[in-house]
Amino acid sequence: MSGEIPPAQPPPDPPHHELVHPLSLWRQRHNPLYRCTDRLQTRIALALLLLVPVLGLAATLAVGDAAHRHYRAAAEHQRQSLRLTTAVLTHDAPDHPEPGSAEARENRYPATVRFTDPSGRTRTAETGVLPGLKAGSSVHVWVDADGAIAEPPMTAAQIRSRTMGWGLVAFLTVLLAGAAAYRCATVVLRRRNLAEWDTEWAETAPRWTTSP
Structure with a gap:
């Protein structure tokens, strides 16, 4: 009477998980x-x-x-549809903890500004401004056809x-x-x-x- 066939033992596998040289x-x-x-x-x-x-x-x-x-094309459309206008701060912007530092020059704090939209109406909105600006300071903002403040057109570096x-x-x-x-x-x-x-x-x- 023959013995039972032992289970097959496959040979060790070569590495399959990565490409070899x-x-x-x-x-x-x-x-x-x-x-x-x-x-x-x-x-x-x-x-x-x-x-x-x-x-x-x-x-x-x-x-x-x-x-x-x-x-x-998107940047060109933004330049054609947006308008750069001057706005005035209605209150002081917050001060940066380190005035004059490189970080202070890069940071923007939300502040309420007043400006005139393309239809001639005076409006107020919130935008980012440099820290430490006083009420009455002028800033430039981009405004769309509806008179809402928008992000500026993309720069070449952003593209x-x-x-x-x-x-x-x-x-x-x-x-x-x-x-x-x-x-x-x-x-x-x-x-x-x-x-x-x-x-x-x-x-x-x-x-x-x-x-x-």
């Missing part, structure tokens, strides 16, 4: 234990190593160009910064997509390897068992 992948091709699935995984890794940087750069340039054109941000997002998206594709491929290949190993072990194990 192309030279090490090339050396593995001469290994006699190298499987077809290993060869396929190598080709997938090499293809991704070549394609991801190229596709990432192409996506960065395409998205960056689209973002730059969008923000430049450039937002464009670079979208370009970086595009590159990272391609990078993550490449990593996800490689991960999915390794999972599928590992399942195939385990299935083949179980099949081969079921055929081989009976030859290793002995009869009492």
Whole structure:
């Protein structure tokens, strides 16, 4: 009576969670234990190593160009639809804890101002002003067609910064997509390897068992 077939013990897995160096992948091709699935995984890794940087750069340039054109058009629309006018503070602005410092020159505190809208009406609204300004001080504000205070048109530096941000997002998206594709491929290949190993072990194990 033959003994029971022991459970299959698959060989240790090569690292699947990260792309390995192309030279090490090339050396593995001469290994006699190298499987077809290993060869396929190598080709997938090499293809991704070549394609991801190229596709990432192409996506960065395409998205960056689209973002730059969008923000430049938006800034031009803002310049045409907004009007720069002079407003007067109705009360003193809060003082900064460190007057004269670089931080004080950059900070803006909310304050109520009075100004004349495009239709000639006198209005009051809240806007950000430098700290320490006294009541009656004049400040420049941007006003839209409805007479409401609006954000100033985007500057060239703001357009450039937002464009670079979208370009970086595009590159990272391609990078993550490449990593996800490689991960999915390794999972599928590992399942195939385990299935083949179980099949081969079921055929081989009976030859290793002995009869009492």
